[in-house]
Amino acid sequence: MLELKTHDVTAGFRLYKVEALEKIPWRTITSNGYAWQEEIICLLERSGARVAEVPVIFNDRTYGKSKLRKKDIVEFFITIFRLAGK
Numbered sequence: 001m002l003e004l005k006t007h008d009v010t011a012g013f014r015l016y017k018v019e020a021l022e023k024i025p026w027r028t029i030t031s032n033g034y035a036w037q038e039e040i041i042c043l044l045e046r047s048g049a050r051v052a053e054v055p056v057i058f059n060d061r062t063y064g065k066s067k068l069r070k071k072d073i074v075e076f077f078i079t080i081f082r083l084a085g086k
Contacts, residue, residue: 001084002042006051009038010076013054020049033072035079042083 024043031039041051 001080002038004042004045006041006045006053008053008055009041010034011058012056014051016044017049020044020047023047023049030082031075031079033075034068035072035075038076038079039083 021044024040024047029036029039029043044051
């Protein structure tokens with residue numbers, strides 16, 4: 001929906017150039033948590049910045065629960081629709 005070049009907006013290591021970060025309208029960002037990463041990457045790509053991905057490999061979870069809350073998942077999708085409408 002957002003037509004991002006970045007494949008994984010929630011994980012991995014990223015480095016940003018100061019010049020790219022200076023183009024972000026920080027006061028307009030409304031998301032938190034995982035959705036915040038999604039919004040930053042969207043704003044960076046829309047400003048013309050290149051995002052290089054360095055993947056992180058996680059072992060499959062063998063026990064325990066996800067740290068994602070329902071609120072995080074809902075906010076993630078709300079952010080996608082909000083950004084897609086801009």
